[in-house]
Amino acid sequence: MAEKKLCFIGAGNMTRSIATGLVNNGYPASLIHATNPSAPKLAGLQKSLNIATSHDNLAAAKQADVIVLSVKPHFMQEVCEQLSTLDLSKKLIITIAAGIPAKRYGDYFGQEIKLIRTMPNTPTQIGVGMTGLYAGDEISSEQKALCEKLMLSGGEVVWVDSESELDQVIALSGSSPAYFFLFMEAMIDNAKASGMDEEKARQLVQQAALGAAQMVKQNPELTTAQLRANVTSKGGTTAQAVAALEAGNLRGIVKQAMDDCVARAQEMAKQY
Ligand SMILES: NC(=O)C1=CN([C@@H]2O[C@H](COP(=O)(O)OP(=O)(O)OC[C@H]3O[C@@H](n4cnc5c(N)ncnc54)[C@H](OP(=O)(O)O)[C@@H]3O)[C@@H](O)[C@H]2O)C=CC1
Numbered sequence: 001m002a003e004k005k006l007c008f009i010g011a012g013n014m015t016r017s018i019a020t021g022l023v024n025n026g027y028p029a030s031l032i033h034a035t036n037p038s039a040p041k042l043a044g045l046q047k048s049l050n051i052a053t054s055h056d057n058l059a060a061a062k063q064a065d066v067i068v069l070s071v072k073p074h075f076m077q078e079v080c081e082q083l084s085t086l087d088l089s090k091k092l093i094i095t096i097a098a099g100i101p102a103k104r105y106g107d108y109f110g111q112e113i114k115l116i117r118t119m120p121n122t123p124t125q126i127g128v129g130m131t132g133l134y135a136g137d138e139i140s141s142e143q144k145a146l147c148e149k150l151m152l153s154g155g156e157v158v159w160v161d162s163e164s165e166l167d168q169v170i171a172l173s174g175s176s177p178a179y180f181f182l183f184m185e186a187m188i189d190n191a192k193a194s195g196m197d198e199e200k201a202r203q204l205v206q207q208a209a210l211g212a213a214q215m216v217k218q219n220p221e222l223t224t225a226q227l228r229a230n231v232t233s234k235g236g237t238t239a240q241a242v243a244a245l246e247a248g249n250l251r252g253i254v255k256q257a258m259d260d261c262v263a264r265a266q267e268m269a270k271q272y
């Protein structure tokens with residue numbers, strides 16, 4: 001598959017994450033363009049990745065084979081309407097926005113488009129990202145393969161069969177790095193409150209989190225409950241800590257957080 005010209009509309013956190021993954025995986029920087037209204041993010045991308053940048057969405061999208069819509073959902077309609085004067089019939093459009101249903105983009109663009117919805121996450125920047133992908137029946141297998149190849153640069157991909165399943169992906173992997181960061185933040189803060197210096201606390205917590213994730217990944221035959229049991233000596237320290245987490249209703253809190261995350265995606269689907 002010949003490399004395609006890519007254009008990212010919006011040069012924020014996710015464009016930086018995805019473009020970094022692509023360039024680090026050997027995608028030619030000369031084929032990547034990013035646009036943004038404000039200059040500093042463009043300057044940063046140009047400096048670190050040597051990709052082309054500009055403020056002109058229309059000109060950049062015109063010369064691209066693949067347009068990646070990478071703005072916040074509340075800017076999406078405006079951005080799509082601006083691009084709607086282009087002939088999009090031969091372009092693949094990839095959106096990374098949460099919430100907005102695939103069909104809505106057809107309304108925004110006012111023409112038939114080929115669009116794949118994706119839900120990546122920020123670890124894409126360091127090659128350990130997770131991206132959920134959804135395509136309707138009108139998308140060809142070549143277009144799916146192209147999108148999959150691009151997103152694989154940032155880590156793993158999973159295809160889902162429906163947009164409601166993509167909402168679950170948001171709760172499970174799109175937003176979830178923030179849950180894990182919060183958990184680690186709370187642990188580091190507690191260690192600091194007990195007198196440990198922040199750097200040391202962070203080193204201990206980050207390595208434990210990394211190790212735990214690797215244990216899950218490298219032991220597919222073991223349930224997470226079994227892995228937890230392997231840490232938990234009867235009458236020991238872990239049992240005490242886990243009991244406190246259960247008594248504090250950690251499972252209920254996680255359920256509430258994930259349900260609220262999905263509910264917000266559903267609300268956004270009506271809002272935008
Ligand atoms: N952050 C995350 O973890 C994830 C985010 N997403 C989705 O990715 C999308 C982008 O999120 P994120 O990267 O975090 O957001 P950011 O705010 O970091 O980036 C969005 C960028 O779009 C720019 N922008 C605003 N209006 C326009 C316009 N008219 N034309 C071109 N660029 C414009 C903003 O410019 P300015 O510099 O002026 O603000 C900003 O740099 C969202 O839709 C979100 O749902 C999906 C998965 C994970």
Ligand SMILES: O=C(O)[C@@H]1CCC=N1
Nearest residue numbers: 097098170174175176
């Ligand atoms: O918070 C958000 O809406 C976006 C989608 C997933 C992660 N960030």
